[in-house]
Amino acid sequence: MVLPSVASADNEEAKKFGARATIEHASLSPDGALLAYLQPTKGQGSGLYVVPLDGSAKPALILRAEGDPERLGYCKWVAAARLVCNVYGITQIEGGHPAYISRLIAVDADGKNMKMLFDRGGAGQALGYKLFGGRVIDWLPDEDGKVLMMREFVPETSTATHLAQTDDGIGVVKVDTRNLSTTPVERPKNAIAEFIADGRGKVRIQGTTPINASGYQRGETRYAYRTSDSRDWKPLSIVTEAETSFNPYAVDPDLDVAYGLQKLDGRRAAYKVALDGSLKQELVFAHPDVDVDGFVHIGRRGRVIGVTYATDRREALYFDPELDKLATSLAKAIPDLPLIRFVDSTVDEKKLLIWAGSDTNPGRYYLFDRVAKQLRPLFDARAELENAQLAPVKAMTYRAADGTMIPAYLTLPPGKTSARGLPALVLPHGGPEARDEWGFDWLSQYFAARGFAVLQPNFRGSAGYGDTWFRKNGFQNWKTAIGDIDDGGRWLISEGVDPGKLAILGWSYGGYAALQSAVAEPGLFKAVIAVAPVTDLNMLKEERQIWSDYRVVGAYVGDGPHIEQGSPARHAGDIKAPVLMFHGSYDRNVGVYHSRVMADRLKDAGANSQYVEYPKLDHYLEDSDARIDMLARSDAFLRASLGLN
Incomplete structure (x- = not known):
């Protein structure tokens, strides 16, 4: 085994290309007044910066993870002046096995009132590792500072107390990120793989992965759905490795449908399925040569606006005519940066955070005001390569x-x-x-x-x-x-x-x-x-x-x-x-x-x-x-x- 030593003293290209991206994640506040972004520090560390977009103050470092082992995965706005961040790390558990551990924390835009959105359990001894720290499934833009999140519950053994936790599995709770007030939404269940909410606080789809007697997954996910006026679960699909059944990704509450992927002639295609009880299925888009591999979302509710796929290059088909026209216009307006991605937006979707890049440019971030029709450059994704000549x-x-x-x-x-x-x-x-x-x-x-x-x-x-x-x-x-x-x-x-x-x-x-x-x-x-x-x-x-x-x-x-x-x-x-x-x-x-x-x-x-x-x-x-x-x-x-x- 050879331990590392820096061998790059005479290799300037190694320093430029080996450096982590200057901007690792960016998010626009719901009112469009603030921008938050993650920037790398030493090792695996990152810092969370917040900057007013009116230029009234310089970027402020409000949170830092040193990277050994805690690291920042993303930070997104949950209110006009409050963020939720994913903190994770990889460490060794019993037997020397590396394990991924995650937690969610909330913090004000000035770095104060930090809270961990994590169930610490009762007064008993946990009967297992609590590795999964939760995942936000609905950002609840109408409920300032609250989120709907999946949370892991691990049962505890009781020692002369009735306070030990008996819940087991993944459930859903509504959490006030400011005071940690918590409301149960979905009772924890074993073998839950995911929940999908509709952007308005309703859980409409659940997926379970059956486990055999030895504790191993059986290689399938069983999806169920709810109609908009019921709490009862109805069968939706059973997805296996073959992916010949409908695999749901998102819910549109206005159309009352689920968007998802399903094989058509051996390739993934985009479908929508009615959630009114009829399960009427409609093909949204299929490409004759390549798979559809995902959906394009926008806004605080994660509204589905299109599908994405890659031929020779990444492409998108937008359902929303205005955004389709906007994406085409932006690709022409930003010289030599044809790859356009909608990163974030205000609640009203009138201000958009946009990333644009190409083969010879690692990307730049822009703020676009749809009302004023103004495109404002913000920063480069990789500042070290700003003046580098890159290869087509x-x-x-x-x-x-x-x-x-x-x-x-x-x-x-x-x-x-x-x-x-x-x-x-x-x-x-x-x-x-x-x-x-x-x-x-x-x-x-x-x-x-x-x-x-x-x-x-x-x-x-x-x-x-x-x-x-x-x-x-x-x-x-x-x-x-x-x-x-x-x-x-x-x-x-x-x-x-x-x-x-x-x-x-x-x-x-x-x-x-x-x-x-x-x-x-x-x-x-x-x-x-x-x-x-x-x-x-x-x-x-x-x-x-x-x-x-x-x-x-x-x-x-x-x-x-x-x-x-x-x-x-x-x-x-x-x-x-x-x-x-x-x-x-x-x-x-x-x-x-x-x-x-x-x-x-x-x-x-x-x-x-x-x-x-x-x-x-x-x-x-x-x-x-x-x-x-x-x-x-x-x-x-x-x-x-x-x-x-």
């Missing part, structure tokens, strides 16, 4: 060995028009149930700035293109997925890249793909970098044994010859290229022992390998110093391995 990203396809055209993105160094003569990097995405999109990506932009051509393939096994493309997934069908990735490397060579200067880098599943590519095609890539990689498929299943999703993960990874054949840690001796790995010791997504085992196996095989472990960091390494170190080390490793120095 080109959507393209290349041919796999079986003739299938693989969609991908090619990023060339600024000023270059061809990969010919350049060192190159194949950068497979994580997941595998994910996909790359057109836009700013700090990893690909960093390596382009360092002179590499970067190819990001949406290999078969990627999400977003329907069932036929996804297949079972990138683990069970690893040969196809890895074959597509390797064919991306071959395509780069056909474009003039020197075969001796071709490398691969991946994070999470991408790290797995990088290592497994080196097993399947030992001579193709001349250097391998894996960040937080899966290295043994059976280990990936077994690390979930203490969690309720153990059976679900087990079914996802599957059983059969692919467990042995598709686990790079079992074939370390086949890897001929130099290997560099990084992992955070508190990784909850992929246990750190995946990299530790792989490092040991590579050492035993006499391989040229290095391993860097970052103490107390999780899967995403959200620490600027760690990311800078990782980028600088990776660049130095590639230059040494590919003979670029």
